[in-house]
Amino acid sequence: MVEPGLIRAAQSGDRDALITLLREIENHVYRTAYYILNNEQDAMDAAQEALIRIYTKIGSYEEKAMFKTWVQRIVTNICIDKFRRNKPTVSIDEHEMVFKEKQNVExxxxxxxxxxxxxxxxxxxxxxxxxxxxxxxxQDFSYNEIADSLDLPLNTVKSYLFRARQQLQSLLQDYQKGGVRG
Amino acid sequence: MTCQEVMEYMQRQLDGDLDERETESLMDHTRHCPDCAAMFERLKRLSSELDNLPKVAPGYSLVDAIMPRLEQIELMQSAQTAADDAIVNTVPRRTPPVRQQRWTERFSFRALSGVIAAGVVIGLFIVTFDSQGMRNADEANSNTMLFSANYNSSGADHSAAASSGAETGNAADNGAIESLSERSSVNDQAGNESRDGTPEPPVSGDAAAVSPDSNGEPDQAGNAAADANDPVVKDVQPEAAAPPKSNQPARPSAPASPAPAPSSPQEGQKDGEASDSVTEPTSDNTNKTRNTNETNKLEKQPEREAPIPDKPEMAADESAQEVPEMGIASEPEQSFGIASIAGPDSEVMSPDGAYNAAIMNNTVKVFDAATGALLFESRNKDGEVVNLVWSEDSRFLSYEVIVQDEAVERYFVDINRAAETKQ
Structure with missing residues (x-):
């Protein structure tokens, strides 16, 4: 949890406070990027971009939003943009990777x-x-925090999360079955 | 409770979103439904796996990695701020488009005023040719000069009307010098015609040629229009008022600009006749050279304060149409160049009023405001001189020269030592 005083200092133009703030959140930013992009290098790029954006836009943060959801909104937006740009090329690699992965699992x-x-x-x-x-x-976010970060209605967040878990569960079950069978 | 409903309970249970009663009913169901129980197990396992995913951290500090870029941003921001400041301080240099536009606007006004002036001159000439014959030659000449400025601007106006306004501004900038030579030829011509006894436009043209020498000190010339105390101008004013009347140009258009300038043209018209009669062909040549200086000097002036002669403006509208007939407005370029003379406004008086600094022909000159004596003259600069600024104690003058590629050189002039240093 970032201290509100630090945020205010950063907003008022205290550059050291802003740098300290960035250091406090850099792991959170990177982690989100890493799991959304599933690639270390892309995650580095996206996280750095997010930190720079936070650095330049700190003045536009308003306290009515939670700072952590504001930060996560920035990083997820960057990641989703990146993800959309990369998607066509990634898909081919992805298939190969999945194939190899299955071998390993077995x-x-x-x-x-x-x-x-x-x-x-x-x-x-x-x-x-x-x-x-x-x-x-x-990020251990609640439904509401996720909704704030992604700018989605609460019910949509829930239905995305539930569907995602169901799908993950079934995907992983397939992997495991494959491993067991192999 | 259906398995579908239980599925949602299971999901919410993973997020700690179930109350006691809901948890109870979920447990109740899973005890009797092996499928749901298995699903619940898998989901719980998935959820704990997700919870236990490695809390990855970057291999190095991202903040350190982006520090150079952050500093760059910082620099750019401060540079931006500085640039903004610079814009405030050096408006003329930074905003050429704006200036040009204003130029254009002023131009047409001035040009129109010139047209009027010319018309008035002609009218006066016709009416008073004999009676006015000989006046004080000096006065006549200086006035003539002023008049000529306006006369020329009238030509500019004419062409401006013909072409687009924007072009006018440009042409004025560029054409000033070439126009000089052309103008002189015109003047010659004018002189001839007037000698033929044609009391029309040529006369004024001739007057223009003569005028410079009457102006003895360039400083005076520059000020004449603006300086109400100048005897010449004083003299002029009554007349200035008169011509508009006769021309019925009493339009209320005049923006709040200094009256002196307009007045001089009209005076010029009157005296133009006088000077005309006095003028001799020989004087033409000697004057031309001086005229060149004047022209340049005046040409610069519009960029500074640009007092727009109001009366001419008013009358301009009407007389604009007369121009062609008068035959004054001949070649556009020529008139452009000359027109630039019309706005005497690049002179900058020092804060204590002791000196006048003026930009002339890419040089900066400093005159004693009281005596008009030339105190300092810079070397001819290789570019447009702008931004004359006096120090508060009036001891130093700074200015900038826009050389090629928009580069700006800054100079300081120490008035007491009459020396300049480049910064």
């Missing part, structure tokens, strides 16, 4: 979902469901 005969499987599964979700899941689990 070799390892896992008893629980591998973190990698989960990431692969998340990567198969539509962008908004993915963002909802990431905010729910990586």
């Amino acid at each position: 070799d390892e005969v896992l008893s629980s979902y591998a973190a990698k499987d989960i990431r692969e599964a998340i990567d198969k979700l539509p962008e908004h469901q993915r963002a909802v899941v990431v905010l729910r689990y990586m």
Whole structure:
């Protein structure tokens, strides 16, 4: 939780406060980017872009919104834009990766979902469901906070989250079955 | 409770969104429904896996990584601020389009006024040719000069009317110098015609040629229009009032601009006749050169304060149509250049009123305001001189020269030492 005093200082033009603020949130920003984009380099780029945007737009933050949802809104927007731009090229690689992944799974005969499987599964979700899941689990956001961050109605957030979990569950079940069978 | 409903309960349970009673009914259902129980297990497992996903962190500090870019942003922002300040301080340099536009506007006004003046001159000439014959030659000449400025501007106006307004501004900028030579030829012509006894436009043209020498000190010339104390101008004013009347130009259009300038043209008209009679062909040439200086000097002036002669403006509308017949407005470029003379406004008086600084022909000159003596003259600059600014104690004068590529050189003039330094 970022201290409100620090935010105010940053907003009033205290550059050191602003840098401190960015340091406090950089991991959160990166984590969201990492799980939405499922790629370390893209996540670095997106997170840096988000931090720069926060740096330049800090003056436009209003206290009626929560700072953390404001930050996450910025980073998810950047990620979703990036994701849309990358999508056509990614899809081919993705298939190959999934294929390799399955081989690995079969070799390892896992008893629980591998973190990698989960990431692969998340990567198969539509962008908004993915963002909802990431905010729910990586940022521990409530329904309302997710709704604020993504600018979505509460019910939409819920239905995205529920559908996402159901789909993840079934994807992972398939992986596991494959592993068990192999 | 259907399995579908239970599914939502299960989901909400994962998010801690169920109350006790709802949890109870969910448990109740899963105890009797193996499918839902299995699903619930899988979901719980998924959820805990998601919770346990590694809290990844970047391999290095992102803030450190972007620090150079943040500093760049900072620099750009401060540069932006500085630039804004600069714009405020150096309006003339920074806003050429605006200036040009204003130029254009002024131009047409001035030009119109010139047209009127010319018309009035002609009228006066016709009426008073004999009686006015010889007046004080000096006065006549200086007035003539002023008149000529307006006369020329009338030509500009004419062409401006013909072409588009914007072009006028440009042409005025560029054409000033070429026009000089052309003008002189015109003057010659005018002189000839007037000698033939044609009391029409040529006369004024001739007067223009003569005028410069009458002006002895350039400083005076520059000020003449604006300086109400100048005897010449004083003399002029009554007459100035008169001509408009006869021309019935009493339109209320006149913006709040200084009257002196307009008055001089009209005076010029009157005296133009006088000077005309006095003028001799030989004087023409000697004057031309001086005239060049004057022209340039005056040409610059519009950029500064631009007092727009109001009376001419008023009359301009009407007389504009007369111009062609009068035959005064001949070649556009020529008239452009000359027209630029019309706005005496680049002179900047020092805060204590002791000096006048003026831009002439890409040089800066400083005159003693009381005596009109030339105290300092800069070297001819390789570009347009702008932004004359006096220091508060009136001891220093700064100005800028726009050389090629929009580069700006800044100079300081120490008046006491009569020396300038480049910054």
